[in-house]
Amino acid sequence: MTTPTPPTPTPAQHSAGPRPRLLLVAHGTRSSAGRRELSRLLLETRKRFAGADGGARPATTPVECRMAWVDVQTPGPDKVLADGVPTVVIPAFLARGYHVTEDVAGACRDAPGPVALTPHLGAEPEIVRALVQRLAESGGTGAFGADAVVLGAAGSRDEASQAETRELAATMSEILGVPVTGAFASTAAPTATDAVAALRADGHRRIAMLTHLLAPGFFADRLANAGADLATPPLGAHPEIIDLLVRRYREYENEVGVDPAGQ
Template structure:
């Protein structure tokens, strides 16, 4: 009697041995199996994410001023792909600092103040906000200025405004503060700008609020001393009320705010790195 089913050649298991492969030795279920290579070790866990860079801007009623802060941080993200860069504001815009701290939801972060000088915000407001949120362990970076990268950005803005090298004195128009330490930072920034310009012309610090001389007074004093080619270097991050006031002097040239200058973006990233490194050293 014939088998109910024809033999299936090459089919393994119940229908017979598997196909013979030259050089493989015996075939079929009793053939010795080639040992498999050892399994690789389990994949490594993902490296921990870097802390969030939480930039804290002053805030403004000017939509252009708020937009300038966001545009600057887009430049920072371009410099540091993969880094979580967020923005918040001390006043007049959202998200507020408390909102941004709550949104961290347990993530580590480094606060980077988008402030050009030290002062009350850096000494009091920011530490108090961290304490209220129970996040005093988060590193707080220094103010952006004074720093040579700011001098480079200011010099470029003056050149873009049309001031030729050696044209005349420069008035550095800063926001100003009732805190003497903040105004001392502006004086130091004026020295750094003079070094950067390297044309032998003085750079006079002036203040748009809370201190004197004002830019208007500084320009008038230089005109009275016989200088005609006076320039105003706008030592502000963004357009707004103070920038409009800086532009209202009789100076021959007035530069635009620092805005999204590449040197400023690099300085924000530098302050983040600096604060993170200091925090690591403190826990060793």
């Protein structure tokens, strides 16, 4: 089993002045466990920037890190961006869909200050490595690991979003060396339950649910109860996810103009 090698990053050229704010925009959840995990995501990102930013910047050049939500929780991204502070916005979504293309993009488009909107998290090498590690930690790899895997996502009516999940499932199948089916907790087909049942009908004896979600909550519970023999926890504040957030920020930081006099 091999994991993809990440591209060699090209360090951004920074000025010595203030840096743009980082705004993570997530879906929002009523789950207390989910809220704690997303709070950890923000905390670990703040800690990374309070250090040496992966060796690229000294700790004396801080980055303000905040979080906003498109549903259930507040504030929304429009409320945060209303102050006009130069901001790099990262949609903390694993696949595109209405919330990314409309809610987050719309808030950035209407913001009074300079904003750089990065792509959503997608199927970047950090995501793939985090998924492989979650599966290994849950006993889904190796001689006694799973002989088939369901890559369980939240689901979306957006066909491009569904296609992302299926393409990632194909990538995971190549890496893991077992069949991997993309499936969904809601909205899209196949459902996670149907995907597990289909693999059972094909003769697979040990099926893993590879949870392609950031945080615990309603969708994660659905995936965990879809009938697989084991289910991985959501990706949450996995170090690879923090690496990706830092990389996204660094790639887009210079696209935001910052007033050297202090915003």
